[in-house]
Amino acid sequence: MLDFTEVLPYAWPLLIGAGMTLVVSGAAIVLGMAVGLLLSIGALTGHPVMRRLIAAYISFFRGTPLLVQLLISFYFLPALLGINVPPLVSAVGTLALNTSAFQAEIYRGGFLALPHGQFEAARMLGIGVWQARRRILIPQVMRLVLPPLTNEATSILKSSSLVSVVAVTELMRVSEQAVSITFRATEFYVTAALIYLVLTSLLAWIGKRFELQLARSV
Amino acid sequence: MSFDPSLYIQYGPALLNGFLYTVLSLALANPLAILVGLVIALLQSLSLPPLRWACRSYIHFIRGTPLLIQLFLLYYCGPTVGVRLDALTAGVLGLGANGGAYFAEIFRAGFESIPKGQVEAARMLGLTPWQVLTRVKLPQMLVLITPPSVNQVIIIVKETAILSILTVPELTKAAIRMVGETSAIIEPYVALAAAFWLLVEATSRLGRRLERRVARHL
Numbered sequence: 199m200l201d202f203t204e205v206l207p208y209a210w211p212l213l214i215g216a217g218m219t220l221v222v223s224g225a226a227i228v229l230g231m232a233v234g235l236l237l238s239i240g241a242l243t244g245h246p247v248m249r250r251l252i253a254a255y256i257s258f259f260r261g262t263p264l265l266v267q268l269l270i271s272f273y274f275l276p277a278l279l280g281i282n283v284p285p286l287v288s289a290v291g292t293l294a295l296n297t298s299a300f301q302a303e304i305y306r307g308g309f310l311a312l313p314h315g316q317f318e319a320a321r322m323l324g325i326g327v328w329q330a331r332r333r334i335l336i337p338q339v340m341r342l343v344l345p346p347l348t349n350e351a352t353s354i355l356k357s358s359s360l361v362s363v364v365a366v367t368e369l370m371r372v373s374e375q376a377v378s379i380t381f382r383a384t385e386f387y388v389t390a391a392l393i394y395l396v397l398t399s400l401l402a403w404i405g406k407r408f409e410l411q412l413a414r415s416v
Numbered sequence: 417m418s419f420d421p422s423l424y425i426q427y428g429p430a431l432l433n434g435f436l437y438t439v440l441s442l443a444l445a446n447p448l449a450i451l452v453g454l455v456i457a458l459l460q461s462l463s464l465p466p467l468r469w470a471c472r473s474y475i476h477f478i479r480g481t482p483l484l485i486q487l488f489l490l491y492y493c494g495p496t497v498g499v500r501l502d503a504l505t506a507g508v509l510g511l512g513a514n515g516g517a518y519f520a521e522i523f524r525a526g527f528e529s530i531p532k533g534q535v536e537a538a539r540m541l542g543l544t545p546w547q548v549l550t551r552v553k554l555p556q557m558l559v560l561i562t563p564p565s566v567n568q569v570i571i572i573v574k575e576t577a578i579l580s581i582l583t584v585p586e587l588t589k590a591a592i593r594m595v596g597e598t599s600a601i602i603e604p605y606v607a608l609a610a611a612f613w614l615l616v617e618a619t620s621r622l623g624r625r626l627e628r629r630v631a632r633h634l
Contacts, residue, residue, distance in 0.1 A: 200496070257617075258613065260616075261617060262609045262612045262613050262616070263574040263575070263576075263577035263578070263588070264574070265580070265588065266577055266588060266605070266608055266609055269588070270605050270609065273595065273601055273605070274601050274602070274605050277601050352480075356483070357482070358482075359484045360484060360578070362484075363581060370484060370485070377492070383488070383492040383493050383496070384493035387488050387489050387493060388489070390485055391477075391481040391485045391486075391489065394480065394482055394485065395476075395477065395480040395481050398479075398480040398481070399476075
C-alpha cells in the first residue's frame, strides 16, 4: 500500500537535498555562462588554431553523455593529477563545462544575429574591443538567447540528478538513501519528482517573466 | 600511470558486448519514442479537451522531471503496482516514454505548420484522414521536423548511458566494471568516451544526409 506519511519524517533532508540541487545547478549554470560566452567569442573571432581547439572542446562535451563526463572527472582526474578533488567540486565543474559547450553554441547564434555594423560603429567611436562586447553586444545577445538559455538551465537542473552517482548529497541521493532505509520507493521517488517539477516550473516561469520584462524595455 | 593497449585485447569481448547492448537500447528506444510522440501529437490534434489536457500534463511531467527519476519510477516502483520489468525493458520503455514527450512537441509544431485549407481541400477531394496524414501532412512536415528530430535522437543515444544505473549491462556499465576489475582508469574511459562520441558523430552525419534528402524538392 502506498503511504505518503512515510515521507514526512524526511521532509527536512529532502528540502536540504533540493537546496543542494539548486546550489549545484545554479553554480554550474553561472560558471557555464562565463565560459560559454568566452568560448563563443573565441569561436567567432579567435585565431584558427584556437577555433579548432574550441570546436573540439564543444564536440567532446556535446558528443559524449554527461554521465560519462561525470565518471571521468570523478575517477580519472584525481588519479591523473594525484590530488583529491571533493565530489562537489568535480560535480559542479563537470556540469559547468558541459553546459558551457551547449551555451557557447547558443551565444554564437546570438552574436551572429547582431548586425556587424554595431560593433564597427562602437570601435569607430573609440570604444575598446572588450568594452564594446561587454557593454553593447553581450546585453543584446543575452536578450536574444533568453528562451534557449532558459531551456538549457532547465535541462541542467534536471541533469544535476546524475551527480548523485558521484556521491553528492542532493535531492536524488537523499531520496535514494531514504528508500534504502524505508523501502518506500514509490512514495519517495514520486515526492522527489514533484519537487523537481516545482523547481523546473519555477525556472520556466522566471524565464518567461524576464522575457516579458526585456520585451517591454525594447 | 601509463596507457596499456593490451587491456583492450583482454576486455575487448566485454566492451563489445556492452557496446551491442548500447546499440540495442538506442535501436529500440528511438523508434518507440518517435511512435509515442506521433501518437501524442495526433491525440492532441483531435481537439477533445480532456484528452488534450491529459497529453499536456504528460508532456509537462516528463519534461519537468529528470529522466533518472522516471527510470527509477518504472524500475523500482513498478513492482508495487504489480509490474515487474527487467532492467533493459524498463530502460527502453523509460527512454521511449521520455523521448516521446519531446517528439510530441516537435510533431505538434510540424502539424501546426500545415495550413488548415490544405487539409480541408484534401478531405474534400475524398482523401481519408489516414491518407491526409501520410500523403499531405507528414511529407511537408518532414523538412521542418527533421533537424530537431535528429537532435532528439542524439540526446536519446547519449541518454542510454543512464541505463547503466539501472544495471543494464551496456557500454558504460562494462567500462565501470573494467575499472573495478583492473583498476586501470584511462583505458576504459577513453574507450567509453570514444565509442559514444563516434555514435553521436555518426548519428549527426546520417541526420545531415537525411535533412538534405527531405529538402531535395524545395
